[in-house]
Amino acid sequence: MSDYIVAAGSTARLGRVEGALKAGRNSRIVAESGRRVVVTEGAYLEGPVSIECDFECKSMRVEGKGFGPSGNVEVRGSLLVHGDLEIDASAEVGGEISAERVDVGGHLKTKSITSKGVRVGGHLETRGSLKAEDVDVGGHMNVGELVDISNLRVGGHVEVGGGTIKGDVKVRGRFRAASTLAYGSIQVYGSLVLPRGSRGDKLRALGKVEFEGDGFCKEIEINGTAKARGDLGAEKLQVNGKLEVQGSLKVSEKLEVFGSAEAKKTVECGGLGIWGRLAAERIVASGRAEVGGETWVPHGLMAKDLAVGTGSRVNGPIVADAVEVGVGLQPVGLWAQISSWRTMGRMTRVDDVYARDVRVDRYSQVKRVYAETIRMQSGSAAAEVNFTKEADISEGVHLEKPSRKTDSLPIPPS
Numbered sequence: 001m002s003d004y005i006v007a008a009g010s011t012a013r014l015g016r017v018e019g020a021l022k023a024g025r026n027s028r029i030v031a032e033s034g035r036r037v038v039v040t041e042g043a044y045l046e047g048p049v050s051i052e053c054d055f056e057c058k059s060m061r062v063e064g065k066g067f068g069p070s071g072n073v074e075v076r077g078s079l080l081v082h083g084d085l086e087i088d089a090s091a092e093v094g095g096e097i098s099a100e101r102v103d104v105g106g107h108l109k110t111k112s113i114t115s116k117g118v119r120v121g122g123h124l125e126t127r128g129s130l131k132a133e134d135v136d137v138g139g140h141m142n143v144g145e146l147v148d149i150s151n152l153r154v155g156g157h158v159e160v161g162g163g164t165i166k167g168d169v170k171v172r173g174r175f176r177a178a179s180t181l182a183y184g185s186i187q188v189y190g191s192l193v194l195p196r197g198s199r200g201d202k203l204r205a206l207g208k209v210e211f212e213g214d215g216f217c218k219e220i221e222i223n224g225t226a227k228a229r230g231d232l233g234a235e236k237l238q239v240n241g242k243l244e245v246q247g248s249l250k251v252s253e254k255l256e257v258f259g260s261a262e263a264k265k266t267v268e269c270g271g272l273g274i275w276g277r278l279a280a281e282r283i284v285a286s287g288r289a290e291v292g293g294e295t296w297v298p299h300g301l302m303a304k305d306l307a308v309g310t311g312s313r314v315n316g317p318i319v320a321d322a323v324e325v326g327v328g329l330q331p332v333g334l335w336a337q338i339s340s341w342r343t344m345g346r347m348t349r350v351d352d353v354y355a356r357d358v359r360v361d362r363y364s365q366v367k368r369v370y371a372e373t374i375r376m377q378s379g380s381a382a383a384e385v386n387f388t389k390e391a392d393i394s395e396g397v398h399l400e401k402p403s404r405k406t407d408s409l410p411i412p413p414s
Helices: 334-343
Strands: 004-006 011-014 021-023 027-031 036-039 042-046 049-051 054-057 059-063 073-075 079-087 091-093 096-104 108-110 112-120 124-126 130-137 141-143 147-154 158-160 163-171 175-177 181-188 191-194 199-205 208-211 215-222 225-228 232-239 242-245 249-257 260-274 277-291 294-296 301-309 313-315 318-327 348-350 353-360 364-376 381-393
Touching: 027 036, 042 054, 091 096, 096 108, 108 112, 112 124, 124 130, 130 141, 147 158, 163 175, 175 181, 181 191, 199 208, 215 225, 232 242, 249 277, 301 348, 318 348, 318 364
Parallel strands: 004 021, 011 027, 021 042, 027 049, 036 054, 042 059, 049 073, 054 079, 059 079, 073 091, 079 096, 091 108, 096 112, 108 124, 112 130, 124 141, 130 147, 141 158, 147 163, 158 175, 163 181, 175 191, 181 199, 191 208, 199 215, 208 225, 215 232, 225 242, 232 249, 242 260, 249 260, 260 277, 277 294, 277 301, 294 313, 301 318, 313 348, 318 353, 348 364, 353 364, 364 381
Antiparallel strands: none
């Protein structure tokens, strides 16, 4: 079985080629009848080359001279390659591409792609869908419809119609999805826009993130700025930069705020650590809460146990089983130093406290206290102290009113 050779600069009208096909520079391949040319073995082309029909082969390799017109490939139909598709230059395919692996050195423009692996050195653009296990694009990527990808790495910007990216996503520019996106682990250095209802396993944003509506991700780390235009949910959330949630924020396990976070409605979480600033209409922590910074909660901070660090602020009522005010708290690493700088030399101040047990250390000030038992160290202060069982108030404590033992306490905010 001999190779079929197309001379450089010539036009070949083909149907079915038994064997391999070799074509020289500036050649044209057209269908003899119908719309398809079938090559039973590999196709070896020297660009530039024009294929003016659907084309099927076992494998394809195109050798060009650079990414410009000197080596480009143009396919006006669809391209079906049962093995690997390798193009040294740029390519434009009017129809669909289906191949075991796609490797394009320059830019690639097509209708849609189905392949195990896609690597494009320049820009990738599809008007339709993209289905692949691994996608690696050196420039920008634009997919008009849905994606179904395992892992994605892009050096520039990304725009997709929505869909699923199951594994790791790394994008150095901006990333935007037009409709709901399900993702695994996503890391964006520029900006990220996720539509309403998008869900993921892990999100790490170094730039700007925008949730266009309600969103959920199991683990979120915000190192830049983030805004959610609806409710935001997570299992674990760490805010090192700035977060704004226009609805409610729900974190089933641990919420840590080292920077600044604000929710227009309620914050619900398991454990809570505030080393920066957190503002919400209401905060509810089912476990332990530690405040080493500042909170603004007009309708109250509720927790199982609450520790307010030295020099910190709680603006709003506190409801907990046990409350410690003015204790030493130690966040981890660099944040321990930052928290210390923020609170150095400041008096600890909290609003009204409703609890079973309350301890107020020196250089701490509370408004009204309603508790079963209370201990206040010398140098602390309170506007009013009410208790039902026991009060241990040291000398040097400033009280605006004498402490009062009572049979019952008022119902705390809820």
